[in-house]
Amino acid sequence: MDTPDGSQLQTFPRRLLAHVQARPTRPAYREKYLGIWQTWNWAEVNAEVRAMACGLASIGFKRGMNLAIIGDNRPRLYWAMLAAQSLGGVPVPLYQDAPAADMAYVLNDAEVAFAVVEDQEQVDKLLELKALCPRIAHIAFEDERGMRHYTQAGLVSLAELARLGRAYDQANPGFFEAQVEAGLGSDPAIILYTSGTTGKPKGVVQSHTSLIAAGLGGVGFDKLTDREDILSYLPMAWVGDCLFSLAQAMVAGFTVNCPESGDTVLTDLREIGPTYYFAPPRVFENMLTTVMIRMEDAGAIKRRMFHYFMDVAKRCGADILDGKPVAAGDRLKYAIGKLLVYGPLRNVLGMSRIRVAYTAGAAIGPDLFRFYRSIGVNLKQLYGSTETCAYVCLQPDGNIKFDSVGVAAPGVEVKLADNGEVLVRSAATMDGYFKRPDATAEVIDANGYFHTGDAGIFDADGHLKIIDRAADVGKMNSGAIFAPNYIENKLKFFPYIKEAVAFGNGRDRVCAFINIDMEAVGNWAERRNISYSGYTDLAAHPQAYELIRICVEKVNADLASEAMMGDTQIHRFLILHKELDPDDDELTRTRKVRRKFIAEKYAVLIDALYSDKASQYISTQVKFEDGRTGVVSADLRIVDAKTFPSMERAA
Numbered sequence: 001m002d003t004p005d006g007s008q009l010q011t012f013p014r015r016l017l018a019h020v021q022a023r024p025t026r027p028a029y030r031e032k033y034l035g036i037w038q039t040w041n042w043a044e045v046n047a048e049v050r051a052m053a054c055g056l057a058s059i060g061f062k063r064g065m066n067l068a069i070i071g072d073n074r075p076r077l078y079w080a081m082l083a084a085q086s087l088g089g090v091p092v093p094l095y096q097d098a099p100a101a102d103m104a105y106v107l108n109d110a111e112v113a114f115a116v117v118e119d120q121e122q123v124d125k126l127l128e129l130k131a132l133c134p135r136i137a138h139i140a141f142e143d144e145r146g147m148r149h150y151t152q153a154g155l156v157s158l159a160e161l162a163r164l165g166r167a168y169d170q171a172n173p174g175f176f177e178a179q180v181e182a183g184l185g186s187d188p189a190i191i192l193y194t195s196g197t198t199g200k201p202k203g204v205v206q207s208h209t210s211l212i213a214a215g216l217g218g219v220g221f222d223k224l225t226d227r228e229d230i231l232s233y234l235p236m237a238w239v240g241d242c243l244f245s246l247a248q249a250m251v252a253g254f255t256v257n258c259p260e261s262g263d264t265v266l267t268d269l270r271e272i273g274p275t276y277y278f279a280p281p282r283v284f285e286n287m288l289t290t291v292m293i294r295m296e297d298a299g300a301i302k303r304r305m306f307h308y309f310m311d312v313a314k315r316c317g318a319d320i321l322d323g324k325p326v327a328a329g330d331r332l333k334y335a336i337g338k339l340l341v342y343g344p345l346r347n348v349l350g351m352s353r354i355r356v357a358y359t360a361g362a363a364i365g366p367d368l369f370r371f372y373r374s375i376g377v378n379l380k381q382l383y384g385s386t387e388t389c390a391y392v393c394l395q396p397d398g399n400i401k402f403d404s405v406g407v408a409a410p411g412v413e414v415k416l417a418d419n420g421e422v423l424v425r426s427a428a429t430m431d432g433y434f435k436r437p438d439a440t441a442e443v444i445d446a447n448g449y450f451h452t453g454d455a456g457i458f459d460a461d462g463h464l465k466i467i468d469r470a471a472d473v474g475k476m477n478s479g480a481i482f483a484p485n486y487i488e489n490k491l492k493f494f495p496y497i498k499e500a501v502a503f504g505n506g507r508d509r510v511c512a513f514i515n516i517d518m519e520a521v522g523n524w525a526e527r528r529n530i531s532y533s534g535y536t537d538l539a540a541h542p543q544a545y546e547l548i549r550i551c552v553e554k555v556n557a558d559l560a561s562e563a564m565m566g567d568t569q570i571h572r573f574l575i576l577h578k579e580l581d582p583d584d585d586e587l588t589r590t591r592k593v594r595r596k597f598i599a600e601k602y603a604v605l606i607d608a609l610y611s612d613k614a615s616q617y618i619s620t621q622v623k624f625e626d627g628r629t630g631v632v633s634a635d636l637r638i639v640d641a642k643t644f645p646s647m648e649r650a651a
Contacts, residue, residue, distance in 0.1 A: 010185030011208040013049075013086040014251045020046045022224055023253055029075040030410045032260040032268055038137035040075060042253070048076070048162070050176050052084035055165030057175070057447050059138050059156070063088030063182070066110045066191065068095045070103075070126075071118025073232045073241070073258045076158055080116040081246065085189060085208075087179050092191045093236040095589045096122060099623075102201075102589075104132040106193050110203055110434065111135060116158070127152060140355065185209035190246075191434055192239050192386050195588035203434030204386045206242075213427035214389035215247030217410045222356045228254035228276040229353075232366030233265045238590060240384040241362050244278050247389065269350030276383075277357040281364040281489070282591055286443070287349055288371060289495035293523045309337035309522040310374075317342075317374030322398045342375040351377050356459065358382045360390055365489035366402040373400065381405045383466065387443065387450055389428040393464050404463035413414050414464060415449070421470045422456045455483075472595060480567035482510070484595070487568060490558060494551040495520040499580050499587075501598055502570070505607055509571040511609035513602070514548055515579050521547070536634055545639055548575060552641045559646075566646020572609050573641060574616075576602075577634035583623045605636065614638055 009015050019028070024043040031038050061067065067084040069077050069091050081091035092110045094103055096118070103125065107115075113135045117123055123141050130136060138154045141147060147157070156164075169176060188619035189208040193201040218224070225293070232245040249256050254276070259268035266287075295306050316330040326334075334342075346352050357372070360382040372379040378397070382403035384390035392414060395406035408414040412426040425448050432440035443451045455470040467473055468483040478481050484502040487510065491500040499515035516539050524547065527531060532538040539626050580586040586598055599606060601620075619633040621625040 005220075010212070011085065011180070011183040011187065012189060012246070012250050013180045013183060014083060014210075015212075016042075016046055016049060016082060019250075026226060026253065027255045027566075028253075029078070029256050029258070030272075031075050031258040032264070032271075033294070035260070037257075037271075045075075045079065045304050047087060049079045050169065051162040051165040052076075052079055052158070053086040053179070054168040054172075054176055055140075055161035055163075055166065056083055056089075057087060057179075058164045058168040059114075059161075061087060061089060061114050063179075065089045065114060066092050066112050068094055068107060068110070068112045068115035069090050069123045069236060070096050070115060070472060071142070071236075072096060072262065073234075073236060073245070074118055074142060075256070075258055077116060077118065077236060078245065078256065080140075080158075081190070085183070086176065086188060088183055090188045090191055090205075092193075093242075094193075095237045098589060099583060100125065100129060100132075104129050104202060106203075107133045107136065109193075109201075110191055114138045114140075116140045117142070120146040123147065123150070125154070134554050182210070185212070188431065190242060192237065192242060192333065194386050195590045195592060202436055202439055204239075205431045205434050206389060210428045210430065211242070211247040211389055211568040212251060213411060214243055214391035215251035217391060217412070217428070218243070218248050218394070219252045221396075221410060222250045222276075224248065224254065224276060224356075226253035228252065229257060229272055229274045229357075230254060230272045230276045230278075231257050231259065231265070231269055231272055233259050233268075234279065235589070239384070239390045240278055240280070240382075243390045244276075244358075244386075245517075259555065262528045265349065270348070271350075273350060273353040275353050275355050277351070277354050279357075279359060280590065281359050281368065281492075282351070283494055284359060284364065284368055284372065284379075285495075288368065289517060289520050291345065291349075292495040293520055296523070296527065306341055309333070309341040312337050312340070313342060313374035314370065317376065318370060318400070318402075321373055321376060321378060322400060324398075335465060338376065345375055346377060354378065360384065362551070366494045367490070367493040370403050373402075383464065387430045387453060388424055388426065388452075389430075391426070391428045392422075392424050392452075399461075401459075401461075401463050404459060404465045406464065407462050408464075413449075416456060416458070417451070419470065420455045420467075420473075422452040422454045422464070422466070424452060425449045444562045445531050476504055476510075476567055477508045479504065481564055482568055486561070487512070487570070488593070490555045491551065494554075496524065496547055497551060499593070501580075501593055501595065503599070503609070504568060507610065509610075510568050511606070512552070512570050512573040513598070513605070514552075514573055514575045516544060516548065516575060518579070519553060535579060536577045536632060539577060540637065545575060548573070549639055549641060556641060557644050560644035566644075569646075570641050573636055573638045574605065574609065574638045577618065577636060578620060578622060578632045584621075608636075608638060 020040040025041050027039050029040045067089050071077050084091045116447045123249050140156050140158050142158045144157050185208045189211050190206050191203045193203050234241045245256050252568050254288045257272045259265045312333045316326045319326050340461045357379045380395040383393040394409045415423050430448050453470050455467045455473045457465050468485045474482045482504040487502040488500040491497050498517035501513040504510035552570050559565045559569050582589050615635050615637050617635045622632055
């Protein structure tokens with residue numbers, strides 16, 4: 001579809017017009033509404049984008065302006081992004097569940113005057129923020145329910161905006177075409193704000209050229225076609241959604257499916273049966289947790305069959321998927337397991353049709369990775385960041401390593417600095433941080449290499465292994481490398497553990513905070529007639545501690561068998577009295593641990609872990625969804641875990 005130099009398709013609006021020419025009746029977007037899937041083909045999408053763009057122009061939106069996008073994944077919100085780009089504007093998607101202060105910061109930093117939002121809830125948020133964000137003058141909303149009596153100036157429904165747009169288009173023939181034609185590949189295509197792990201979020205400016213380069217590379221690498229189906233349910237403000245649901249979709253022309261709501265994602269996943277799927281590790285962890293909970297409730301025969309065939313899958317499933325030689329006996333057992341266990345399991349998970357599945361956003365534990373590949377799901381890791389369009393390393397089919405993120409993606413240069421930091425240079429690297437040349441200069445050097453902040457090593461086959469964040473990798477007093485994220489991922493493989501934070505830098509031993517998974521542990525407790533009143537009560541229960549102790553000791557045994565990891569076994573742990581929460585600033589919106597903040601907030605607990613104390617009292621302020629604050633207090637038990645002789649010492 002590209003011209004030899006790509007000049008005709010250098011922006012997303014131009015690619016939209018090309019899809020209309022090449023595949024006008026192919027489904028472009030689907031959305032489940034009131035239990036029914038609605039479908040729009042490429043010709044219909046183009047008409048909607050054109051009307052929306054002209055509507056925005058009619059109320060004053062101009063080239064160079066930024067347009068806030070707030071809401072769940074909805075076709076019209078994606079079209080609003082394309083409409084803004086058609087006019088030379090820049091969409092700025094925001095996390096719809098962000099607190100008011102975080103949202104106000106982004107709106108002011110991006111100098112937003114126009115916003116397109118999903119429903120009444122988001123309208124109310126913006127109206128409340130008007131005092132903090134005086135630039136906001138126009139808000140367009142998709143869902144008109146509850147909006148009948150709103151009379152504030154600048155409010156307009158998307159349906160009304162489209163009507164204004166069609167009238168504007170008729171009165172100004174050739175306007176839309178001229179605006180699209182004026183767009184250049186070097187123009188900003190989107191501003192994505194970082195999660196703010198280490199400070200205030202920064203606006204990452206990605207051009208059409210960089211996003212399209214990432215899209216073309218990924219589509220070519222995995223041989224994606226316009227026949228793929230993808231489920232778009234992750235935040236539109238996340239770079240992963242931008243790569244898959246915008247960049248790759250507009251490059252390949254495949255179908256983007258939007259679920260009815262966050263609560264129906266798994267049901268909608270099964271109905272669509274996507275061929276191409278992506279999710280952060282947390283989603284795959286939750287799926288596995290759900291499976292394990294169901295299996296615990298199953299009959300004895302079914303449980304035994306499940307565990308027997310999962311052992312077979314663990315032994316040879318990944319090799320069969322990669323086309324490697326496997327003994328005939330194991331192949332036969334695996335075929336029977338596929339009929340009785342793996343096939344039905346993939347069907348329940350909505351993964352029966354998947355050709356390629358990706359996980360990104362954080363490192364995935366090797367055990368979790370191995371589980372999905374062993375049952376026949378072609379799960380691969382995608383390594384990248386917001387600044388690189390989530391496009392740095394990819395894992396080639398048939399050459400998957402559980403402990404690596406693959407090889408450098410097409411068109412990407414990857415090298416290691418003297419301190420082990422991963423450096424990246426490619427066409428997909430950001431133009432810079434919005435209004436922050438100082439911050440840009442800190443991460444992109446004179447040679448054009450982006451400094452990722454991740455520490456890594458290359459193996460003999462050229463595969464990159466990410467150890468941890470460079471800032472998080474430390475050393476224990478013994479001299480052993482301490483990689484907390486590596487340890488935490490091993491812990492989170494267990495369905496009973498939702499979150500973990502490991503400590504050990506500059507220490508003699510490793511200790512950890514644990515968050516139990518309320519659903520999994522609650523189900524476990526109910527089967528044993530253990531009564532509890534809530535999270536704090538269940539987390540403090542002696543039997544819950546014993547359950548988690550077993551999980552920790554299994555991780556220790558695993559660490560003891562790995563080179564360079566034996567000294568990082570967990571000696572002591574406690575179960576936190578509350579769940580780590582983005583609203584309490586303990587996690588980012590993408591659920592990454594804010595390690596430094598947690599260490600400062602819970603310093604008294606860390607001191608207790610590294611003392612001889614058997615318990616420690618703590619009182620913590622928490623924020624509720626309605627904005628109120630409260631206090632959660634508890635006397636937390638501290639438990640010793642068994643450790644094992646490390647491989648190095650044994651040798």
